[in-house]
Amino acid sequence: MATAxxxxxxxxxxxxxxxxxxxxxxxxxxxxxGYLGPNGAxxxxxxxxxxxLLRASAGRAEIFGIDCQRDPVAAHxxxxxxxxxANLWPSLTGEETLHLLGRVQGHVDAxxxxxxxxxxxxxxxxxxxxxxxxxxxxxILIAALMTRADLLLLDEPTSGLDPLMEEAFRQCIREASExxxxxxxxxxxxxxxxxxxxxxxxxxxxxxxxxGTLADMRHLSALSIQAEFDGSPPDLxxxxxxxLLDVEGNRVRCQVTGSVEPLLSALAAAGTRRLxxxxxxxxxxxxxxxxxxxxxxxxxxxx
Amino acid sequence: xxxxxxxxATVVASRTARRAIRSGAAWGAVFAVYIxxxxxxxTSSYPxxxxxxxxxxxxAGNAGLAALFGPAHRLGTVAGFTAWRSMAFLTIVxxxxxxxxxxxxxxxxxxxxxWELLLxxxxxxxxxxxxxxxxxxxxxxxxxxxxxxxxxxxxxxxxVDFSVGxxxxxxxxLVAGAAMFGAVGLVTAQLAATRRQANGIGAAILGGAYLVxxxxxxxxxxxxxxxxxxxxxxxxxxxxxxxxxxxxxxxGGLIAVLVIVAVLVAARRDLGxxxxxxxxxxxxxxxxxTGPTGLSAxxxxxxxxxxxxxxxxxxxxxxxxxxxxxxxxxxxxxxxxAIARLGGHRGGADTYLGISFLIAAALVAFAAAGQITSxxxxxxxxxxxxxxxxxxxxxxxLSGRLLIAGALVVAASxxxxxxxxxxxxxxxxxxxxxxxxxxxxxxAPPALFVLGVGCLLYGVxxxxxxxxxxxxxxxxxxIELVGSVAKSNHVLxxxxxxxxxxxxxxxxxxxxxxxxxxxxxxxxAAAGTAAFVRRxxxxx
Numbered sequence: 001m002a003t004a005x006x007x008x009x010x011x012x013x014x015x016x017x018x019x020x021x022x023x024x025x026x027x028x029x030x031x032x033x034g035y036l037g038p039n040g041a042x043x044x045x046x047x048x049x050x051x052x053l054l055r056a057s058a059g060r061a062e063i064f065g066i067d068c069q070r071d072p073v074a075a076h077x078x079x080x081x082x083x084x085x086a087n088l089w090p091s092l093t094g095e096e097t098l099h100l101l102g103r104v105q106g107h108v109d110a111x112x113x114x115x116x117x118x119x120x121x122x123x124x125x126x127x128x129x130x131x132x133x134x135x136x137x138x139x140i141l142i143a144a145l146m147t148r149a150d151l152l153l154l155d156e157p158t159s160g161l162d163p164l165m166e167e168a169f170r171q172c173i174r175e176a177s178e179x180x181x182x183x184x185x186x187x188x189x190x191x192x193x194x195x196x197x198x199x200x201x202x203x204x205x206x207x208x209x210x211x212g213t214l215a216d217m218r219h220l221s222a223l224s225i226q227a228e229f230d231g232s233p234p235d236l237x238x239x240x241x242x243x244l245l246d247v248e249g250n251r252v253r254c255q256v257t258g259s260v261e262p263l264l265s266a267l268a269a270a271g272t273r274r275l276x277x278x279x280x281x282x283x284x285x286x287x288x289x290x291x292x293x294x295x296x297x298x299x300x301x302x303x
Numbered sequence: 304x305x306x307x308x309x310x311x312a313t314v315v316a317s318r319t320a321r322r323a324i325r326s327g328a329a330w331g332a333v334f335a336v337y338i339x340x341x342x343x344x345x346t347s348s349y350p351x352x353x354x355x356x357x358x359x360x361x362x363a364g365n366a367g368l369a370a371l372f373g374p375a376h377r378l379g380t381v382a383g384f385t386a387w388r389s390m391a392f393l394t395i396v397x398x399x400x401x402x403x404x405x406x407x408x409x410x411x412x413x414x415x416x417x418w419e420l421l422l423x424x425x426x427x428x429x430x431x432x433x434x435x436x437x438x439x440x441x442x443x444x445x446x447x448x449x450x451x452x453x454x455x456x457x458x459x460x461x462x463v464d465f466s467v468g469x470x471x472x473x474x475x476x477l478v479a480g481a482a483m484f485g486a487v488g489l490v491t492a493q494l495a496a497t498r499r500q501a502n503g504i505g506a507a508i509l510g511g512a513y514l515v516x517x518x519x520x521x522x523x524x525x526x527x528x529x530x531x532x533x534x535x536x537x538x539x540x541x542x543x544x545x546x547x548x549x550x551x552x553x554x555g556g557l558i559a560v561l562v563i564v565a566v567l568v569a570a571r572r573d574l575g576x577x578x579x580x581x582x583x584x585x586x587x588x589x590x591x592x593t594g595p596t597g598l599s600a601x602x603x604x605x606x607x608x609x610x611x612x613x614x615x616x617x618x619x620x621x622x623x624x625x626x627x628x629x630x631x632x633x634x635x636x637x638x639x640x641a642i643a644r645l646g647g648h649r650g651g652a653d654t655y656l657g658i659s660f661l662i663a664a665a666l667v668a669f670a671a672a673g674q675i676t677s678x679x680x681x682x683x684x685x686x687x688x689x690x691x692x693x694x695x696x697x698x699x700x701l702s703g704r705l706l707i708a709g710a711l712v713v714a715a716s717x718x719x720x721x722x723x724x725x726x727x728x729x730x731x732x733x734x735x736x737x738x739x740x741x742x743x744x745x746x747a748p749p750a751l752f753v754l755g756v757g758c759l760l761y762g763v764x765x766x767x768x769x770x771x772x773x774x775x776x777x778x779x780x781x782i783e784l785v786g787s788v789a790k791s792n793h794v795l796x797x798x799x800x801x802x803x804x805x806x807x808x809x810x811x812x813x814x815x816x817x818x819x820x821x822x823x824x825x826x827x828a829a830a831g832t833a834a835f836v837r838r839x840x841x842x843x
Contacts, residue, residue, distance in 0.1 A: 051692050053840045073694050081692040087685035100592040104693045130583035
């Protein structure tokens with residue numbers, strides 16, 4: 001499989017403040033990858049480096065083998081980008097904006113554009129100034145999707161969209177993926193990433209801390225345990241692998257990494273009434289990385 | 304969001320005041336320099352009572368000048384001349400400034416969504432409007448303070464000799480136009496849907512007020528019309544030449560009424576809403592929208608048409624008065640020397656046009672600085688991102704943008720010359736079309752140079768480029784104003800971009816110097832473009 005995005009030690013710092021530290025990342029063609037991180041983690045910096053809008057402090061990046069920093073124009077011919085903030089020209093109408101951006105891009109699937117306008121229920125006759133934030137975001141989404149570009153770079157693309165439009169967006173991404181388009185989705189809406197992405201990369205304070213499929217990450221990561229006891233719960237804090245322990249009356253919640261054997265024997269000895277265990281949601285994975293600095297300072301080791 | 308109620312309650316006032324005072328102090332300085340230069344021009348050009356009497360008689364009989372610049376009183380005195388010359392120019396400049404300031408700090412802030420944040424706090428729309436009024440008032444007060452202070456200083460010289468009270472009253476009269484049209488701007492900002500529309504309505508009102516004033520001052524028994532226009536009230540104050548403080552009453556009344564109307568409308572309308580409904584669903588016009596340069600043309604069209612029309616009107620006015628004004632200035636040794644210093648040698652209407660086209664040159668250069676500002680705004684607002692993430696090279700966007708700006712500069716320059724010829728021809732002045740078209744072209748090179756230097760600043764130092772580019776033009780203008788009277792120091796004069804052109808049509812344009820200016824500008828623009836291609840895009 002060919003590579004859509006390749007970043008090698010890609011770095012950006014502002015003065016002495018690092019915004020992105022030595023990012024190594026490969027995204028295969030026709031993959032849908034989620035790019036997660038809290039505000040200020042460096043998600044937008046990564047995208048703007050890939051677009052050549054920012055100059056890399058070190059390292060390099062390629063899109064379909066084209067150096068994004070040296071030849072951004074050639075790279076841009078293969079991609080479409082949706083920024084998180086739709087700062088369009090306020091005096092142009094929606095129709096004029098789509099016309100202009102289509103002409104600038106060079107190729108537009110016109111029937112698909114019209115279908116998108118219907119699907120997102122956009123009235124293209126109004127000036128951008130008169131649009132709500134959600135409508136501006138729809139406009140910029142349509143402008144990107146209508147090009148059928150090989151790579152979609154999306155930076156929190158659904159900000160301001162209502163749940164119905166969010167669903168329409170997800171449908172578009174699924175279709176794009178089926179057509180073989182590559183999607184790079186930067187987001188902090190975890191349900192969106194969980195629903196759409198094959199793989200997830202997690203960024204923290206400018207560093208990539210985790211990349212993998214959701215299944216792998218769940219497997220390697222902590223298991224969520226809830227237990228109810230007849231009497232008062234035992235002290236589980238000394239049991240190997242147990243983290244994020246939370247005791248409430250005769251109920252206990254915790255996460256366990258590595259082997260569950262020690263915990264199971266501790267629970268069996270204490271007279272457990274009910275036991276629920278499940279794989280963590282993406283949200284829990286995410287919180288395990290960022291949650292409380294002191295509770296989970298490191299990524300869980302695979303046992 | 305500040306938790307402290309007191310802080311939240313005055314945040315609009317302090318934000319507005321900070322920006323208004325900064326701008327007011329700068330314009331106060333311009334007013335002060337202009338007044339001082341007027342007084343010193345007079346004392347050095349007309350040192351003897353005989354020379355003064357001759358000037359007074361020649362100007363007094365000039366109905367054309369009176370119509371355009373208002374009637375002159377006591378031209379045989381420094382005070383009378385200074386008051387006339389500064390009222391004629393600074394009242395209008397102050398009115399434009401204050402109107403633009405008022406719309407920028409109210410409707411402009413609202414357009415950009417800043418008031419939304421502030422008004423979600425502890426203040427209401429009505430109170431926020433009152434605070435904005437207070438802030439803008441402080442800015443106008445600042446112009447008044449600086450002007451009064453420096454006029455007192457200028458007046459303390461024994462040759463000039465203004466009384467302290469007279470100086471303060473001159474400052475008051477000069478700021479009256481600013482205060483009234485600032486208030487007009489406050490109201491139009493409430494009525495209009497966008498800042499641009501607010502400025503358009505305000506400009507129409509100012510233009511109307513000026514035309515009524517011109518009609519009143521033609522000396523054909525329409526003098527009573529002076530009471531029908533705010534600009535006439537300001538004129539009736541007659542600072543330093545028989546003061547009539549009574550005319551302050553309608554001025555104060557108008558300001559009070561307009562401010563109350565503005566606050567009431569602000570309190571009653573929706574945030575972002577307007578009394579005049581915007582046309583938000585026009586038919587699509589896609590003819591120009593084929594690429595980055597076409598877009599730049601489309602976005603510059605309105606502003607560009609405004610500059611071309613404005614300079615054409617200026618050129619027309621200068622042409623209309625050239626013949627009569629030239630007879631007024633002939634015979635002044637200093638003015639002839641100034642012409643000679645600038646490289647001029649002809650007499651008559653050519654001389655007058657040659658000097659006054661320098662003002663047009665400064666205005667065209669300001670238009671160029673404005674183009675650098677809007678280029679930077681395109682980037683800081685994030686608009687240009689939408690082009691540059693598509694297959695558009697950065698140099699292609701920027702060079703197209705500069706091309707449009709350059710076309711605007713040349714069009715405005717030629718319009719000045721052609722309109723000047725039309726005006727002069729109606730007065731049977733003996734000035735040829737060819738020579739005035741050349742004079743128009745002659746004012747373009749400094750502006751093109753400013754455009755190039757502005758582009759260099761923009762490439763290297765984007766956040767400061769607009770301010771620095773305006774600064775370069777303002778500096779040049781000050782040097783020209785001071786240089787026309789002070790002992791000319793060549794090194795200092797050379798720092799003005801405006802001192803590198805000849806005062807055409809009083810002299811032949813120096814095309815070699817013009818080519819140098821344009822060439823250096825082009826080199827600066829190329830360097831700026833190269834820097835822009837290599838730097839990070841920087842938002843606000």
